[in-house]
Amino acid sequence: MTQKQEQLSKNQQIVLNIIEKAKGPLKAYSILYNVQKRGIKAPLQVYRALEKLIEIGKIHKIESKNAFIACKNSDCEISKATAFSICNNCEHVKEIKNTKLSKYLSNFEDNSGMKYKKYNLEFFGLCKDCKLKQ
Amino acid sequence: MTQKQEQLSKNQQIVLNIIEKAKGPLKAYSILYNVQKRGIKAPLQVYRALEKLIEIGKIHKIESKNAFIACKNSDCEISKATAFSICNNCEHVKEIKNTKLSKYLSNFEDNSGMKYKKYNLEFFGLCKDCKLKQ
DNA sequence: CTTAATTTGTTATAATATAACGTTTGTTAT
DNA sequence: ATAACAAACGTTATATTATAACAAATTAAG
Numbered sequence: 001m002t003q004k005q006e007q008l009s010k011n012q013q014i015v016l017n018i019i020e021k022a023k024g025p026l027k028a029y030s031i032l033y034n035v036q037k038r039g040i041k042a043p044l045q046v047y048r049a050l051e052k053l054i055e056i057g058k059i060h061k062i063e064s065k066n067a068f069i070a071c072k073n074s075d076c077e078i079s080k081a082t083a084f085s086i087c088n089n090c091e092h093v094k095e096i097k098n099t100k101l102s103k104y105l106s107n108f109e110d111n112s113g114m115k116y117k118k119y120n121l122e123f124f125g126l127c128k129d130c131k132l133k134q
Numbered sequence: 135m136t137q138k139q140e141q142l143s144k145n146q147q148i149v150l151n152i153i154e155k156a157k158g159p160l161k162a163y164s165i166l167y168n169v170q171k172r173g174i175k176a177p178l179q180v181y182r183a184l185e186k187l188i189e190i191g192k193i194h195k196i197e198s199k200n201a202f203i204a205c206k207n208s209d210c211e212i213s214k215a216t217a218f219s220i221c222n223n224c225e226h227v228k229e230i231k232n233t234k235l236s237k238y239l240s241n242f243e244d245n246s247g248m249k250y251k252k253y254n255l256e257f258f259g260l261c262k263d264c265k266l267k268q
Numbered sequence: 269c270t271t272a273a274t275t276t277g278t279t280a281t282a283a284t285a286t287a288a289c290g291t292t293t294g295t296t297a298t
Numbered sequence: 299a300t301a302a303c304a305a306a307c308g309t310t311a312t313a314t315t316a317t318a319a320c321a322a323a324t325t326a327a328g
Binding site: 143161162178 | 283287294
């Protein structure tokens with residue numbers, strides 16, 4: 001009766017819970033402050049959990065923000081193909097789920113003949129709400 | 135006889151020179167060490183120059199590496215549309231110049247109806263040389 | 269069980285980036 | 299040319315993000 005399902009360790013689960021509950025991307029030290037009541041005391045404990053969670057595709061890093069967001073997209077298997085929409089005004093971040101886009105990018109080859117195994121795309125603009133408020 | 139051409143300040147020019155001479159992306163503090171002989175002493179002087187150079191499109195930031203590279207692509211006007219190919223092994227970074235790709239992404243709209251003003255795309259894989267050496 | 273691998277806890281420190289302040293330089297309009 | 303304004307500078311201090319190193323505890327597999 002071995003549990004073959006991806007089994008998270010204690011710290012990994014704590015960190016994932018925080019990130020999944022959050023409305024937007026969280027920064028590492030903000031995660032740290034949020035989990036101190038649950039026994040995690042040091043940055044490294046958070047960073048190690050983050051590293052693992054990224055590796056198994058449960059979360060993504062928003063590189064332009066140094067922040068971490070839960071994966072909502074079954075298409076980006078193990079974080080190999082990620083795309084985000086980021087509002088420059090309210091900082092809202094949404095993972096883009098678009099089959100055409102992901103196919104296009106996954107199959108992209110440039111003239112160097114290099115075949116890519118992974119990509120990360122970040123779009124910036126104004127979200128609907130912020131556009132209206134302008 | 136006014137000089138209407140984009141005129142860089144002293145520090146901006148020093149930093150740009152270093153970045154343009156480099157074979158790959160440079161990190162801010164590595165730039166700092168390289169320009170200390172030219173009178174720039176503090177991180178902030180480098181970061182301010184970097185900020186300006188990014189703003190006017192002379193350089194780009196490789197977000198996944200926190201490093202800065204000279205723009206070689208007249209298509210990415212003022213850094214609004216950037217794409218890079220990054221080798222996971224030798225860390226070689228190349229700006230991708232591909233009209234189809236940039237058109238595709240510049241015109242991309244997802245179902246949120248949000249129209250994007252800017253994007254940054256980073257591809258990862260093995261470059262030709264590193265693929266051969268495997 | 270025991271061996272190996274992973275995860276943890278902890279301290280210290282490295283690497284990246286910005287705040288705040290006052291001064292200097294450059295530009296524009298008179 | 300000079301006043302007024304904006305941009306860039308220099309400097310110190312500090313904030314933020316991330317990793318090194320090492321020993322102990324836990325978990326998975328044979």
